[in-house]
Amino acid sequence: MPTPDTPPTVPPLQRLANTAMAVCLAIMAVSVFVNVVLRYGFGSGVAASEELSRLLFVWMVFIGATAAYPTGEHMAFNSLLVAMRNKPRLLAATAVLVRLLVILGCSLLAWGAWQQVVVGMGSQSVVLGYSTALLPLPAFLCSVAIGLMALWELVRNQPLDLGHSVELE
Secondary structure, X not given: OOOOOOOOOOOHHHHXXXXXXXXXXXXXXXXXXXXXXXXXXXXXOOXXXXXXXXXXXXXXXXXXXXXXXXXXXXXXXXXXXXXXXXXXXXXXXXXXXXXXXXXXXXXXXXXXXXXXXXXXXXXXXXXXXXXXXXXXXHHHHHHHHHHHHHHHHHHOOXXXXXXXXXXXX
């Protein structure tokens, strides 16, 4: 059991996601900074900077969304759930409903994102020449990952996390 002085252990996949987001952000920051300096200081810029930043931003957002789900860091409107705290059967039924809705939403997002991946396989970005399938791919991967996590929580009959007391909406 960790003491109050020891930091909590971070699971390896969470650490990998945090590192990937940090790398994306660092590359974006350097790329945009260099482009701004070149454009305003020397009258020329790096055309690839915008495409690279856009691609990395999309990946960073969806990696963050995937990493936030298991830790309960997504925005939660839990006022109704807190009111049901004394009604365990209703709260359990609501947990099932919420998980089913998450799985449905993830399924719809995955289906649409996969269609965009297939469309993007036939074309390339203008400047860098990467397959434009790389732009919707993180949405597909994120929706599959979150959908599987929600399904696992549903199978395990895991109760909803009502630990958002600090930011109760």
